Amino acid sequence: MATKQQEREALDKIAEIIKGLGQDSYIAAAFDGCLDMAEDNIGNDFMCSMKARAEDAQQEVASLLVENRKQADSLQALSEAVAQKQKNIDGRDEQIANLNSIIKMQADRIKELEEGVESSASRVMVLENENVHLKARLYDILMK
DSSP: OOOHHHHHHHHHHHHHHHHHHOTTOHHHHHTTTHHHHHHHHHHHTOOOOHHHHHHHHHHHHHHHHHHHHHHHHHHHHHHHHHHHHHHHHHHHHHHHHHHHHHHHHHHHHHHHHHHHHHHHHHHHHHHHHHHHHHHHHHHHHHHO
């Protein structure tokens, strides 16, 4: 097994080779980030690899896609529930408008009846007064 020093030296040689290929190198592009990871591995006794990171990222993406689908389904169900509640509200608003119309009609009818009662009360008073006058005349006639 190689020592950490031997691994650092090998990493430096690899870095020199890649640097020598230039910025537009296919190999340099493929190794992008790998040398930094190798340096961290040596310094921290890790065994990380770009392949493992890519596989982990793919698994995380798959998990997030599943979670996203669940949330989309939940959102759809909530949207449908909100739409149903809105229909209920609209129906209640219509019922309230109908009831308010009925209340107005009944209030108008009560006002008409009250006016009729007042008119009838006036008529009763007139008739009672007339009755009193007629009784008084009858009394006068009978007393003569």
